[in-house]
Amino acid sequence: DAKTTQPTSMDCAEGRAANLPCNHSTISGNEYVYWYRQIHSQGPQYIIHGLKNNETNEMASLIITEDRKSSTLILPHATLRDTAVYYCIVRVSNTGNQFYFGTGTSLTVIP
Amino acid sequence: GAVVSQHPSWVICKSGTSVKIECRSLDFQATTMFWYRQFPKQSLMLMATSNEGSKATYEQGVEKDKFLINHASLTLSTLTVTSAHPEDSSFYICSASWDAEAFFGQGTRLTVV
Numbered sequence: 001d002a003k004t005t006q007p008t009s010m011d012c013a014e015g016r017a018a019n020l021p022c023n024h025s026t027i028s029g030n031e032y033v034y035w036y037r038q039i040h041s042q043g044p045q046y047i048i049h050g051l052k053n054n055e056t057n058e059m060a061s062l063i064i065t066e067d068r069k070s071s072t073l074i075l076p077h078a079t080l081r082d083t084a085v086y087y088c089i090v091r092v093s094n095t096g097n098q099f100y101f102g103t104g105t106s107l108t109v110i111p
Numbered sequence: 112g113a114v115v116s117q118h119p120s121w122v123i124c125k126s127g128t129s130v131k132i133e134c135r136s137l138d139f140q141a142t143t144m145f146w147y148r149q150f151p152k153q154s155l156m157l158m159a160t161s162n163e164g165s166k167a168t169y170e171q172g173v174e175k176d177k178f179l180i181n182h183a184s185l186t187l188s189t190l191t192v193t194s195a196h197p198e199d200s201s202f203y204i205c206s207a208s209w210d211a212e213a214f215f216g217q218g219t220r221l222t223v224v
Contacts, residue, residue: 041202
């Protein structure tokens with residue numbers, strides 16, 4: 001699976017959009033971009049995933065660049081409960097494949 | 112979405128004893144489950160892949176005789192930490208994949224004293 005690079009930490013004001021970047025310059029054509037988050041002392045929570053088109057769900061939006069070498073997770077209106085570590089993972093979408101986690105971005109939402 | 116449940120949520124044991132952690136997929140069948148370990152302020156590290164009806168596959172550097180994995184049914188995988196020592200104290204998390212997503216348990220905090 002391709003390697004990802006994320007900033008170590010970010011702050012965001014409550015109510016504002018949080019934009020979390022991820023670089024995955026070695027991504028292969030059949031690898032998807034997944035985002036998970038982990039709130040302190042809990043298991044990771046699925047947020048969103050995509051292949052090449054932008055995706056949106058009730059939690060977030062995923063913007064993938066045309067060359068697919070980077071992506072941005074957008075939380076449109078950050079709340080204090082969005083404070084967590086956010087992981088960007090690229091992998092082939094296959095139910096038998098494991099996830100390898102990088103260091104992630106620690107997002108702190110500030111009141 | 113699918114639900115994966117771990118038990119117990121936390122456990123304290125004495126050095127030298129063994130501890131079993133259960134991971135259940137509650138509303139789907141999982142032929143493959145995964146076990147992770149997470150030390151404080153670090154990311155999740157994949158330990159092993161648990162395969163229903165066959166031997167687990169361990170990541171490099173993980174002792175298979177110390178971390179025994181059993182996947183006896185399509186909804187249950189167990190991780191047994193044998194002869195636990197204080198350095199085994201960690202947060203253990205399991206996951207199972209369904210419909211291209213991975214669903215994670217809530218984790219088990221193991222403290223060895």
